[in-house]
Amino acid sequence: MYDAVVIGLGSMGSSALYHLAKAGFKVAGIEQFGLVHGKGSHSGQTRLIRKAYYESQDYIPLLNGAYRGWKEIERVSGRKLFTKSGIAYFGEKDHPIIKGVQAAATENNIELRACTDQEQAWFDLPSTFEAFTEVDAGYLRADEAIKSYAEAARSLGAVILLNESVQTLEQDGSAITIKTDKGTYQAKKVVITSGAYVSGLIPNAKLPLSVSRQLIGWVKAGASAPKYPDAMPAWIIADKNVPGIYYGFPKLNDEQSPKNGYFKFAHHTVAESIEPQQMDDFDREVEEAKLRSILEQYLPDLATQPIEITTCMYTNTPDEHFIIDFLPDSENNIVLATGFSGHGFKFVPVVGEILADLVTQGESSYDIGFLGVGRF
Template identity: 35%
Template sequence: MIYDVIIVGAGSMGMATGYYLAKAGKNVLMIDAFNPPHEEGSHHGETRIIRFAYGEGAGYVPFVKRAGELWRELESISNESLFLQTGVVNVGEPSHSFIKNVTASAELYDLALEQYSANTAMKKWPGLFVPENFVACFEPTAGVLRVEACIRAYKKLAMEAGATLHRNEKVQSIQAGSIVKVQTENNIYEAKQLIVTAGAWITELLQTMDIAIPVTPTRKTFAWFEADEQLYGEDVFPAYCFELADSTYYGFPSIDGAGLKLGRHDGGVAISPNNLLRPFNEQDSIDLVNFIQQFMPQHGALKYGKTCKYSMTPDEDFIIDFLPEHPNIIVAAGFSGHGFKFSSAVGEVLTELTLNGESKQDLSLFRLNRFTK
């Protein structure tokens, strides 16, 4: 059988794409090395932040606004609770580029954003400490996505729409051509078009085609802390991003009584995705404990930590593009630790590119040729 489209990697982006393509009537095969949702990629850990006043730059705002619309649509279709409108507070010095981008993008796109002084923020959220020279930019319409539930919802809809999913089947190589060949441990599959959304494995897969892209798999850690629900529960405390002079932290209120969740966005260690991740350890906890003691001083004890993989590009912007000289192969990769919130819209974009050769979204920020200029 020659499929219309093969999708290599059925995680956040791939599963959404599989649904939208199957819904459009395409004969779709999704192949994943594991059984999604799983803990081997970038999509586990229960929750991800979705924010619209975007600190990484205003160019992302139309894309993330569309993602928000599609998440709400998915909630309605699947009858699942996927989005929690906790609000998101961005904290840092007003001169920090991230904070300036948050305020500028809110103004440019008329997004709801409330700016508080340090004292006002601490009165609003008594569990929070904000240095006097910081501001707190609160986005009330933003919040939290339930990660695994989102992927399960797209998975169910994709299968119902006729997509095929091969689980626990690792792709070993890709052969380009008018008909693309995808070789796994057990089979060779053929398709007219190919989409590669393989996360940390994207680099090694494209190397089988003698193509190199600048994506670096990186080990990251995050942890949960005991929390007073009256101070830090999801009904009273927002998700948060802290931009410090030398580091960036993000986290979540206590959702379903799980405790405060905290991670460090910057840093990390480059890894091979095929090696077992070193488990969360005492050394990993040091930065997180130091941060939470300063900024959420009424927290409780560290409960446990986990590891995950980021797939980093040099500029931390995404890659969404056709491969040069291969007009029937699209890659979506390098989401650099801030991609999950976009995955609904990435699925729509990859579907548009597959069907029409172009997308309604402006993808100029994500082109591969930026690395060769």
């Protein structure tokens, strides 16, 4: 009998496992694939982190917790997970996202400054665009973060079961029986962090979620690259003609990675709904043309280069805000974290902390009322 079992050891589950082990719980985590894989929502090595949250300022206390948490796991693991590169924002003055970032920054004392010439050197931007940088923003190493949390959890006594898929959950009084393709376990509490696969695991919950296939472009600089080859900032472009944002990262410097030396970029907007199994089933030519058009419009020096494409999935709620709550009808014994709608990774430390608090104390000190499942 475990005190708690975490189902899904990706982004949120690895952090929850660590925080539960840290609280002294006898805990196990079950992951259907290996640790860090390309069939979920954490692939593609890097994730943006920023605090001037245009999506809703309700997230800002959570972001403060997340920033503290990233420092903690860097210290515990000895790995550098957060690079404070700043994020450059480009867009029309009256674009709701540009206005939202500026309002969140002003109201929460978050430092923005004008972009430098170097930061803008790669971009072909209309003269009417605002160009400013959020100084304390940057990017995270998603793969290294998940490994760090899993290792830290294991060193605190957590059991990690990989390549084992949870098939069913049955609640009977104070015990929950978890059946996998390899065995049966019992736990007093369960944390469900199974990402894009969650609806298959708890079909009766009828969660209003959709899964979308998101494409990531990778490109290397050609001979015509600008004069500051290593100065591409992390960036966000709010273009009024398309929903969401375009975004990208500085050149990946990681000799262990097949994408070493590549720039990563993508369009953040909810894409085509799929079943998780259809993740890699798309028309490469069509999608490459869409990705190339971003470069042609805004990063012409990269547009002539071959583009490699990898895939990832979002799990979307109707309002694109997360679900962090007890599963209805579970007598508060099953905690659910899902629907991260393409912007969850930066919150990984604080989500793990909140999930552990919900399990161990039945409540969180963070205001998570706006993320309740009852809003649907």
